[in-house]
Amino acid sequence: MTHLDAAHAARERLKDASDTEALHDFRVALRRLRSVLRAYRPWLKNIPRKLRRRLRTLARATNVARDAEVMIGWLKHERRSIRVHDRAGFNWLLAHLDKRCEEAYAGLADEVPREFGDIDGRLRAALELMESSRPETAPQPRFASISAELIRQYSTDLVEHLAGIQSVEDSEAIHAARIRGKRLRYLLEPFASETRPAVAMIALMKQIQDRFGALCDAFVQARELVQAVEVAGADQARRRLARVLRLKHAGSVPRHVLPGLLVLAARLQTETRRRYAVVARHYLDDRISSLRDQIESLAESLDGRAD
Numbered sequence: 001m002t003h004l005d006a007a008h009a010a011r012e013r014l015k016d017a018s019d020t021e022a023l024h025d026f027r028v029a030l031r032r033l034r035s036v037l038r039a040y041r042p043w044l045k046n047i048p049r050k051l052r053r054r055l056r057t058l059a060r061a062t063n064v065a066r067d068a069e070v071m072i073g074w075l076k077h078e079r080r081s082i083r084v085h086d087r088a089g090f091n092w093l094l095a096h097l098d099k100r101c102e103e104a105y106a107g108l109a110d111e112v113p114r115e116f117g118d119i120d121g122r123l124r125a126a127l128e129l130m131e132s133s134r135p136e137t138a139p140q141p142r143f144a145s146i147s148a149e150l151i152r153q154y155s156t157d158l159v160e161h162l163a164g165i166q167s168v169e170d171s172e173a174i175h176a177a178r179i180r181g182k183r184l185r186y187l188l189e190p191f192a193s194e195t196r197p198a199v200a201m202i203a204l205m206k207q208i209q210d211r212f213g214a215l216c217d218a219f220v221q222a223r224e225l226v227q228a229v230e231v232a233g234a235d236q237a238r239r240r241l242a243r244v245l246r247l248k249h250a251g252s253v254p255r256h257v258l259p260g261l262l263v264l265a266a267r268l269q270t271e272t273r274r275r276y277a278v279v280a281r282h283y284l285d286d287r288i289s290s291l292r293d294q295i296e297s298l299a300e301s302l303d304g305r306a307d
Contacts (some may be wrong), residue, residue: 003029003032003033003036004029004033004120004123004124004127006025006027006028006029006032007029007030007033007120008116008120008271010022010026010028010029011023011026011031011112011113011116011120013025013026013116014026014034014081014108014109014112014113015109015113016061017105018110022102022212023062023065023066023069023105023108024066026062026112027059027062027066030055030058030059030062031059031182031186032186033055033060034055034056035183035186035187036186037052037055037135038052038183039154039183040146040150040152044130046126046127046129046130047123047126047127047130048126048137049110050093051122051126052067054115054117054119056248058111058112058115058116058119059080061107061111061112061296062108062112063105064100065104065105065106065108067220067224068097068098068100068101068102068104069222070096070217070220070221071097071220071224072097072101074093074217074268075090075093075094075097075219075264076094078090078267082263083259083263085090085256085259086263087260087263088207088255088256088257088259088266089205089232089257089258089260089261089262089263090122090256090258090260090261090265091265092253092257093225093228093252093257093260093261095262096228097224105153116145116255123283130159136197144191144292144303145302145303147190147191147302148227148299148300148302149299150187150304151184151187151295151298151299152185152190152295152296152299153303154180154183154184155184155292155295155296155299156186156278156290156292157180158177158180158181158305159288159291159292161173161176161177161180162177162283162284162288162291164175164176164177164237165279165280165284168272168276169240170221171216173215174212174215174219174276174279175212175216175219177212178209178212178213178215178216181205181209182205182209183220184205184295185205185206185209188201188202188205188298189202190300195298195301195302197247197294197297197301198296198298200282200285201294201295201298204291204294207282208283211275211278211279211283213246213277214275215276215279218271218272218275222265222268223271225264225265225268226265228261229258229261229262229265231252231253232253232257232258232261233258235252235253236257236258239255279280280298
């Protein structure tokens, strides 16, 4: 119920437009909740599949606002170093993203309270029914033992995806590895107060999540810039054609936007390669086997606690 309570609290905070951390906290609570429901699905059979799907759909609905926020944050970080003659592209893209973020938040303010409120009630009822109907005398599998086996499975999955990353071009494998590391971290967190190796591994998974996350954000930003360049380029071409044909052109993109966008694209490419170099240096190639051994050692210690 802990993650469900956290999501409920964050949902209430979304009503306050000045609470800049509400969306982040709501997304984190949803991720943790979905991760637990996925990992322990065989022991949570009373949770309807439809509820799981609705949670996934709701989580995805927050992506637009979150991605826009990340891109806006990066642009503002770059603001001071943007040259005067490149400002048109910068200012146009920032205004475009601000508008999108505002519209996305307006949609969330209406959709999330209604949709999550219903999911919250149904999920609580299912969990309470499962708890009340469990026979007290029936032997129950040990939580530590179950978790140890799940940790091994998740570790194998993470290692396989890490091994599949050969270059910065492997964006799908990079994204998949980040997701696996995040899920493994959520599995480990209940043991943080019981064993020091778990604390160290949680910190490592958090580091992987952050560094891989920064790289994945760069991929999202690159797609955003590609779309912006396509829009600006098409508008520029229409403007030139209208000039040749001596027609009026009511373009949606101001003049001189394209050069600034191309400058931003070049900067992002450099930043993306820098972020990938950090990931490769710390977690790929010969580092993978060491990570696997550390996780296996932790799983064994949890198995020992279950005896």
